[in-house]
Amino acid sequence: MDDTAKKCSGMEDNIILYVDGELSEAEKRNVERHIESCSKCRKLHESYAKLDKAASALFVSERPLVKVRIQKTLAQKILEMISGLAVSQRFAFQTAVLAAFIFSAFFLYHGFLGPKLSSKAVLGRFVCPRFQAGVELEPVAGYFGAGEIFDGATVKAIETGTFSSDKFNVTFKSGAQAKLGANGIKLIAGAIDIDYFKKPAPVDFEISTPNSLIFIRGTRLAVSYLNSVTEVSVVEGRVAVMKKSGELILVAGDGAIIKKDGEPWRLTKNEIHVDMRTGELELKKNNDHKALDTLLRIDSSRSEKTGPVEITVKNNNEGTQPVVIEKGPVEKLFDYEVDLNSMDEKTRRLFFKNKPR
Amino acid sequence: MPDDKSAALDGMIEKYGKYVFGVVRYFLYGEPHETHEEIYQEVWMRVCRGFEKFESRSKISTYLYVIAKNTVFSFLEKKKRERTESLEELKVEPQAVMRDEALRLTLKAAIDGLGEDEQRLLLYKYTLDMSCREIAEELSLSEDNVKQKLLRLRRRMREILGDCF
Numbered sequence: 001m002d003d004t005a006k007k008c009s010g011m012e013d014n015i016i017l018y019v020d021g022e023l024s025e026a027e028k029r030n031v032e033r034h035i036e037s038c039s040k041c042r043k044l045h046e047s048y049a050k051l052d053k054a055a056s057a058l059f060v061s062e063r064p065l066v067k068v069r070i071q072k073t074l075a076q077k078i079l080e081m082i083s084g085l086a087v088s089q090r091f092a093f094q095t096a097v098l099a100a101f102i103f104s105a106f107f108l109y110h111g112f113l114g115p116k117l118s119s120k121a122v123l124g125r126f127v128c129p130r131f132q133a134g135v136e137l138e139p140v141a142g143y144f145g146a147g148e149i150f151d152g153a154t155v156k157a158i159e160t161g162t163f164s165s166d167k168f169n170v171t172f173k174s175g176a177q178a179k180l181g182a183n184g185i186k187l188i189a190g191a192i193d194i195d196y197f198k199k200p201a202p203v204d205f206e207i208s209t210p211n212s213l214i215f216i217r218g219t220r221l222a223v224s225y226l227n228s229v230t231e232v233s234v235v236e237g238r239v240a241v242m243k244k245s246g247e248l249i250l251v252a253g254d255g256a257i258i259k260k261d262g263e264p265w266r267l268t269k270n271e272i273h274v275d276m277r278t279g280e281l282e283l284k285k286n287n288d289h290k291a292l293d294t295l296l297r298i299d300s301s302r303s304e305k306t307g308p309v310e311i312t313v314k315n316n317n318e319g320t321q322p323v324v325i326e327k328g329p330v331e332k333l334f335d336y337e338v339d340l341n342s343m344d345e346k347t348r349r350l351f352f353k354n355k356p357r
Numbered sequence: 358m359p360d361d362k363s364a365a366l367d368g369m370i371e372k373y374g375k376y377v378f379g380v381v382r383y384f385l386y387g388e389p390h391e392t393h394e395e396i397y398q399e400v401w402m403r404v405c406r407g408f409e410k411f412e413s414r415s416k417i418s419t420y421l422y423v424i425a426k427n428t429v430f431s432f433l434e435k436k437k438r439e440r441t442e443s444l445e446e447l448k449v450e451p452q453a454v455m456r457d458e459a460l461r462l463t464l465k466a467a468i469d470g471l472g473e474d475e476q477r478l479l480l481y482k483y484t485l486d487m488s489c490r491e492i493a494e495e496l497s498l499s500e501d502n503v504k505q506k507l508l509r510l511r512r513r514m515r516e517i518l519g520d521c522f
Contacts, residue, residue, distance in 0.1 A: 016511050020482075022489055022504070051515055054461045058386055058468065059379035059483040066378075066394040068370050068401045 008034075011041050019048045123151040123180055128161025128172065154179045154188070167198035168205075173224075184208065191224030193235075201237070212258040213242040230258040370401065373421050377401070379484030380425035383476075385432070386465055396432055400425045418495060422477060460518065467517040475510055482507065 011034060017023050018031045035042045126133065127146045133155045149155060149163060157172035163180060170180065176190030184206035185194065196205065196216050207214040209225040212232075219237030223230065232241060233255035240247040241256050241264040248264045250256055256264040381396045403424050468476060481492045489507065493500040 012512070013508050016508055017504075020489075020507070047515055047518075048511065050460070051464070051511065051518060054457070054464045055468070055479060055514070056483045057457075057461055058465055059383050059480060060375070061378070061382055061390060061393065063390055065374050066397060068374070068398060 008038060008041055011038075012044060015041060015045050016048055019045070019052050121151050121182075122148045123153070123182060124149050124163055124165030126155055126157075126161055126163045128157050128159055130158035131161050131172075132156045132158065149180055152179065152181045157190075168194060168196040170194050187223055187225050187230075189225055191222065191226070193220070193222045195220045196237075209258070211260060211262045212264065215240040215242070215247075228260050232256050232258070232264075369417070373418060373485075376418060376480060376484045377421050377425050379480050380422055381429055383465070383468075383480070384426065384429040386461070392432075396428055399432075400428045403428055416495070418477075418481075422480070463518055464514065467514050471510070475506070478503065478507060478510065 011031070014023065014027065014031050015035070018028060023031065031045075035045045125146060126149050129145070131147075133147060133149060133153050154177065155161075155163065155172065156177040157174055159174045161172045163170040163172065167182075170178070170185065171193040172178070173191040173193075176192050177188040178190075178192055179186040179188065183202075183204065185192070185208070187207065187209045194207065194216070196219050201216050201219060203215065203217070205216050207216065207221075207223055209223065209230040211225075211228065212230040214221075214223065214232055217238035217240065219239055220235040221237075221239055222233045222235065225231075232239060232250065234250045234252050236252050238252075239250045239254075241250060241258065242248075243264055244262065248256060248266060250266070254266065256266050258264045377400050378393065378397050381400065382393050385393055385396060400421075404421065468479065471479075478492065481487045481495060485491075487495065489504040490500045492498075492507075493503040496503070
């Protein structure tokens with residue numbers, strides 16, 4: 001008996017290791033021989049085997065491990081989930097690389113980009129140092145560099161970026177946010193340039209902003225939506241801006257602004273835009289400073305000023321030096337031919353008080 | 358997109374899938390298997406989402422453990438909120454199953470009382486079927502240390518379960 005007891009000492013650990021499968025062949029045989037002859041240790045072995053089985057059952061299912069699948073709705077959730085990325089500054093770069101890697105790997109792995117799970121086709125590619133993109137209206141996922149854009153995805157360019165597809169390209173000015181689709185572009189905020197180069201351009205390709213609807217006719221154009229005002233200018237081709245009744249057709253060189261009321265107001269070539277808050281008058285687009293067909297557009301709604309106004313003229317084409325215009329009646333200081341007919345009454349009164357038409 | 362990237366993810370799920378499932382199953386023991394699978398999917402989604410917080414100095418297994426545990430707890434929180442007044446149906450199980458189940462639940466209570474490090478040792482052992490040497494490598498501990506810890510754990514568990522055997 002003493003002999004067995006001696007053998008039993010230290011046997012408990014060996015029994016556990018035996019159950020764990022951690023023993024060498026020789027040690028295993030040793031334990032087996034012992035538990036055959038010692039009922040106490042046999043019981044001990046039984047209880048540890050039982051314990052092992054029970055513990056294992058707490059962690060391991062008898063059923064096979066389910067395959068990780070990301071369905072479309074889940075994928076959308078992931079897009080939302082990655083939203084923290086763009087604001088993460090500390091690990092911004094590392095993060096982006098990791099996220100892009102995991103993200104693309106995940107989608108590739110599960111065929112999200114492939115024909116199987118994807119109900120949405122890739123529309124094109126967005127190249128931008130920093131941007132966000134998402135499937136919902138709000139862009140959610142942060143990216144660096146470049147990414148595939150799905151049909152119907154919303155993109156927000158943190159810096160200037162370019163979207164390109166086989167039918168049209170869109171340049172996003174920094175801050176611009178738009179939903180891109182095969183059938184149209186929904187500009188949510190900021191300024192974009194659209195080049196629909198694929199001919200013939202579909203008549204129903206629709207560019208919308210919160211207050212306007214524009215149809216292209218094979219076209220290069222710029223659209224912006226800032227301070228609740230939509231501005232359209234046509235570089236090439238024709239554009240139809242929806243009016244309350246009918247449409248306003250714009251040709252190359254034309255522009256229009258659409259204010260809150262949704263009614264487009266045509267601008268002719270070489271517009272001068274006066275911002276009454278700052279008193280700055282800016283020559284926009286490809287203005288020739290000496291051009292005679294320039295329209296003076298004054299946003300009088302922003303100022304209560306009447307009579308002579310002190311304004312600054314900035315000509316983007318002639319460097320950064322602003323032209324300072326002394327106080328006095330404005331029409332005396334400009335060489336420009338002013339299209340008074342296209343001005344509203346308030347504006348006309350504001351700047352041409354002494355010479356009403 | 359290069360194949361090695363998707364392969365890397367493939368490898369991660371391949372390597373730690375059972376481990377993640379083990380965390381979910383353990384903490385949601387008693388919930389139906391389908392719930393475990395659902396939460397398991399959710400964990401991998403969270404892994405995608407939270408990867409920016411992943412610092413390479415923490416181990417992938419640690420990271421996955423935290424994510425899995427958090428996912429489980431948000432599920433439990435949600436469930437608590439949504440729980441209705443209705444009484445849950447009592448399931449009638451065969452006696453043998455009941456005995457097994459009683460043992461498991463007692464064991465779970467015992468493991469619940471352990472520290473996180475010890476719980477994770479068991480997780481490695483049971484979900485990934487790792488040997489002491491492999492666990493030691495994973496946790497940067499000595500093999501003997503892991504071995505002694507696991508032995509001590511089992512002895513303690515058996516003591517607690519003494520009445521059940």
